[in-house]
Amino acid sequence: GESVGLHLPTLSVQEGDNSIINCAYSNSASDYFIWYKQESGKGPQFIIDIRSNMDKRQGQRVTVLLNKTVKHLSLQIAATQPGDSAVYFCAPERAGTALIFGKGTTLSVSS
Amino acid sequence: GAGVSQSPSNKVTEKGKDVELRCDPISGHTALYWYRQSLGQGLEFLIYFQGNSAPDKSGLPSDRFSAERTGGSVSTLTIQRTQQEDSAVYLCASSTLTGVQETQYFGPGTRLLVL
Numbered sequence: 001g002e003s004v005g006l007h008l009p010t011l012s013v014q015e016g017d018n019s020i021i022n023c024a025y026s027n028s029a030s031d032y033f034i035w036y037k038q039e040s041g042k043g044p045q046f047i048i049d050i051r052s053n054m055d056k057r058q059g060q061r062v063t064v065l066l067n068k069t070v071k072h073l074s075l076q077i078a079a080t081q082p083g084d085s086a087v088y089f090c091a092p093e094r095a096g097t098a099l100i101f102g103k104g105t106t107l108s109v110s111s
Numbered sequence: 112g113a114g115v116s117q118s119p120s121n122k123v124t125e126k127g128k129d130v131e132l133r134c135d136p137i138s139g140h141t142a143l144y145w146y147r148q149s150l151g152q153g154l155e156f157l158i159y160f161q162g163n164s165a166p167d168k169s170g171l172p173s174d175r176f177s178a179e180r181t182g183g184s185v186s187t188l189t190i191q192r193t194q195q196e197d198s199a200v201y202l203c204a205s206s207t208l209t210g211v212q213e214t215q216y217f218g219p220g221t222r223l224l225v226l
Contacts, residue, residue, distance in 0.1 A: 034214065043115075043202050043217035044154075089153065095213040098144060098156035098170070099204075
C-alpha cells in the first residue's frame with residue numbers, strides 16, 4: 001500500500017534560521033505532491049504543491065524540492081519565524097483520491 | 112463563506128449516544144472528504160463525496176458511521192452508539208477537480224470526546 005513518512009518527528013530551530021523538512025513516499029503514481037501546515041487546534045492549511053514533472057518550486061519563503069529517483073520530497077522554509085511553528089505534512093495527491101498523511105514533523109521555532 | 116466550516120467545533124458526549132457532525136464546503140466545490148485525526152497522528156480517510164454520491168466509503172471504520180451529502184453542498188457525518196475510541200478530531204475538506212489538479216481545503220475540525 002501507499003505510505004508517506006517524514007524523516008524527523010520534530011525539528012527545533014532558532015528564529016531567522018532556515019528549516020528543511022523531509023518526506024519520503026512510496027507511491028510514484030501521483031500527479032502532485034502537497035505540503036500542509038497544521039497549527040495547534042486548527043485544520044491543515046495548504047502551503048505549496050509541486051507537479052510530478054517538476055523538481056523544484058518556489059513560493060513565498062518556501063521552496064519544495066522533489067527527487068523522484070529516490071522518492072523524496074523536502075520543504076525549505078527561509079528565515080523561519082515563530083509563526084511557522086506547526087506540524088508539517090507532505091502528501092502525494094491524485095485527483096479524486098484521499099490524501100495520505102503520515103504523523104508529520106513538528107517544527108518548533110524559538111526566538 | 113470563504114473557507115470550509117464545520118460545526119460544532121467541540122462535542123462532548125457520553126458513550127452510547129449518537130452524534131452528528133456538519134461540514135459546509137467552499138461554495139462550488141464538488142468534492143468533499145471526511146477524515147479523522149487522533150492525537151499526534153496523521154489523517155485517517157473516512158469517506159469521499161463527488162456531488163451527492165459517495166464513490167468511496169472504504170474508510171468508514173464500522174457500520175456505526177454514516178455520512179450523507181445533500182444538494183451537492185452540506186455534508187453530515189453521523190456516529191451512532193459512540194464509543195470512547197471514536198474520540199478524535201473529525202476533519203472535512205473540499206476541493207474542485209480541474210483535470211488532474213486538485214487541492215483539498217480543510218475546515219477547522221470538530222473535536223469529539225466520548226466519555
